[in-house]
Amino acid sequence: MIARALIALAVADFRERVRRPAYAVTLLAAVGLACLAVPSAASRWVILDVGGYRGVYTSAWVGTATALAGALWLTTGGFYVVRDAIGRDERTGVGPLLAATSLRTPTYLLGKFLSNFLVLASMVVVLAVTAPLMQLARGESFAVDPVALLLPFAVMTLPPLALTAAAAMLFETVPLLRSGVGNVVWFGVSMAFLLAGQGRNAPLGGFGVRQAAESMRVAMAEQGIGVRAREFSLGLTEAKEPLRTFRWDGFALDGAFLGGRLLFFVLALAVALLPVLWFGRFDPARRLLGAPAAAEGAHAAGSAQEAAGRPIAEPQAPAVFGAVPASVARLGRVFSFWRLLAGELRILAQGLSRWWWLAAAGVTVAGFVAPEPTMLLPLAWVWPVLIWSRLGTQRVEHGLDGLLGAYPTPSKGLLAEWAAGVVLTAVTGVAPLVRMVVTADWPGAGAWAGGALLVPSLALALGVACRTHRVFQVVYLGVWYLAVNGVAAVDYMGVVRSGGLPAGPSPLVVAAVALVLVGAALAVRTARHATR
Amino acid sequence: MMNKTPLQGTPTLELEHVTKVYKGGKRAVDAVSLRLGAGLLGLLGPNGAGKSSLMRIAATVTRPTSGKILFDGTDVVSRPNALRAVLGYLPQDFGVYPHLSAREFLSYLAAVKGLSARSARRRIEELLELVNLTEAGRRPLGKYSGGMLRRVGIAQALLADPKVLIVDEPTAGLDPEERVRFRTMLSDLAEDRVVLLSTHIVSDIESVASDIAIVARGRLLRRGAPEELLREVDGQVWETVAGPAEAAALRERHVISRTLRTADGVRLRLLSAAPPGGDAVRVTPDLEDVYLAVINGSAGRSLRQAGAGAGR
Known part of the structure; x- marks a missing residue:
C-alpha cells in the first residue's frame, strides 16, 4: 500500500514536470554538457586536465569525464531544476487535497524526493546516451565498452545527485530557505560541497575523483609520463595549449568505494526524511512552510490569506456602488513616465524588510570607508540579487497578466520596470562610484556604469523570457562568482584590475550587451502580446 | 427582433466572425458575431462555454485566431491601443501586488493608463469611496478578503471613465446587497457606454440586461431582449x-x-x-x-x- 502510494506520487510528479516545456531545455542543457565534456583534440577549453594530459577518447575516459562533469554541474544546477516539488503542490492546491488523505508524511516526502531524483537521473541518462555518440564523433577509439562507459554515471554522478534531490526537499520545507534566499544559500553550499568532493580526503569518497586520478597517474607512469606535480583539474578551464594524450582504460572499483556510494543514498534518504519532524502537511495554522505565494487572483485571495495563517480581513462595510464618479479622467499631456517609474520602484521593492535596507545601508557606508574604492562593490552588487530577480516576473507571479493585458503602452511599462532596476543598482552601488569620481578614476566609473546597466538588463531579459526568479539568480551568481575570482573576461563591475585599470571588457561593450538584453526582453514581451 | 441603432456619438464595438482556436485544437470561440452599442449586453452560458475567452478577445487581451474586432470602425486586433485607452476590463480572475495598498495599486494603474496626476488622484478617491474602501485604502492588498479585492478590481475598471466596460463574472465574492447595487450601477453606466457583462448566474442578468446573448461550446446560440426570449x-x-x-x-x-x-x-x-x-x-x-x-x-x-x- 505504502509502496504503491509512493510510486504513484513520484510518477505523477515526474510526469507533471517532464511535460513542461522547461524540461526539454534541461535535457538540451545535458546534451550540451556532454559535448563540453569531450572537447575536440584542438580545443584549449577542457573539463578534465591531468597536468596537461587527457586520456585518449576511449569509452572509459569519455564515460568518466562526462560522469564527473555531470556530477560537478548537476549537483549545483540540478537543485534549481528540481526544487519546487512541494511549492507546486501548494500553489496548485494539490497539497491540501493530499493532506486530507491517509497518505503519511514520510511517504509524501519520499515520493517527492524520488520524483526529484528521477528528474535528475533522466538528465544523467541523456548524458549517458550522448557520451558514446561523442566518443564515436571524436573518432579516437571506435571500441564502445558499455560497462566502462556507463559505470561511472552510476557510481560518480548519481550518488551526489541523490543528495541534491534531498537537499532540494529540505530547503523547501524550511521557511527561509524556501524563498530566493535558499537559491543563494545553495549556491554557496554546493560550491563548498564541490570543492570538498574533489579533495583527496573527501567524505564518503566525494565524487570519486581520487580513485580516478590515482588510476590515471598509474597509467601515465606506466606510459613513461612523469606524474610528479601534475595536478588533476576538474572544471571548465582554459589550458595553455591543447592537451596531450595518454591511454587510460578505467579504474577498478573496490568495496570501500562502493560502500561510500551506498552511504550517499542512505544520507540522502535521511536528509529527505528529516522534515518529517516539522513538515506541516499544508496546514496554514502551522505555518512552518512559510507564507505561500501571494494571492494569485481575486478568487484565490481569500484562500491564500487563510493558507498564510494570517487573520482574515476585518469585516468591511459593503460597497456603496452609488453614483458613478463625476470627475473627468484626463490623460496627461506628457506620458507619465516618472509616475510609472515610481510605481515600478514601489513594486520592485515591495515587501522588503527594514533589515534588508539596513544591510544595504551598512554596505554603502562601509563602501565609503573601505581601503579600496571598489573593494565592497561585489558585496553591494550581490546583496540585491533577490530583488533584481523580480524584474520581468512580477506580472506573471502575481497574476496581473490578464488585467494589464488590456492596458495601453505595454512597452513603456517594461522600460519603466528596467529603469527601476537601474535605479536600484545605482543606489546600492553608489559609494564606489562617488569615490571613483572623487579620485578621477574615470575608467573605473565607466566600468561601474556598464555594470549598472547590465545587471538589471540581464535580470529583465531572463525574467521576461523564463518567467521565474531562479534562472537569473543562478546565472548571475555564477557570473558574479567568476568575476570575484578574478576572471577578467566576465568582470562587468570593473573590480579585476590590471595596472590599476579595469581588466574586464570595455564599458561600451557591456552597455551594448545590456541594451541588446533590454531589446530582447522587449521583443519577447511584444511577441507574446502579438501571439496572445 | 429588436434592432438597436447606436446613437450618434455613442461608441460601438463589433465582433465579426470571431474564432479562437487554442493550441491543441480546442475551439473556444467559434465564429461569433456581435454588434454592441450603448447599453448592457448580458452574456450567459455554462462554465466552459467560451465566455471568458470571448471577453478576453473583446478586451484585446487575447488575439482571435480569425475574425475582426472593430471599435468605432477601427480594427483593434491590429491597433489594440485604440480600444485600450477607453476600456475598463475586469477579468474573472486577476492578481494584485500584495504589498501595495489599494491607493498605491490604483495610482500605478492610473500611470499605466496615462492619466494625469491630478485627475488620477481625484478619480482614485472617488472610486475608493464608491467601493467603500477609503478606510482600507492604506492597508496592503495582501490583507484584503476576496470580496474586497473584487471591489478593487471594479475600481480599476472604472479608473479612466471607460467608454467600453467589459466585466467577467464581476459579482463573485460580492455579498447579496452589493450584487444588487453593483448591477444597478452597471445599468446606469450602460446609458451611454458599451457594457458587456458575462456570467453564468441568470439572476445577475435578468434585472439589468436589455439585451442577452447565450453561448455554449464557443458558439452564439441566441441573442435578444429578455421579452423576446x-x-x-x-x-x-x-x-x-x-x-x-x-x-x-x-x-x-x-x-x-x-x-x-x-x-x-x-x-x-x-x-x-x-x-x-x-x-x-x-x-x-x-x-x-x-x-x-x-x-x-x-x-x-x-x-x-x-x-x-x-x-x-
Missing part, C-alpha cells in the same frame, strides 16, 4: 407534482428547471413543447427556463428558427 418558450414550461417513480421518468424525458420535494411528492418545473401528461399545468416562463431550453436545445423548432436572428 421569454416569448419563445411561452407555453412550453410546466409544473407538476409527481411520485418518486414518475418524477424519475419525467427527468429522463424532459429538461427539469426546478425540483422541490414536498409532502405531496416531488414538485417539478419542466420544459416540454407538448403537455407532459398527468396534472401538469402550464406556467409563465422565466429567464432560467429560456437559458435551459437554449442550452439543452429543448425549445424545439421555435428557438432554432429564432436563432437565425442571433448576432445582430
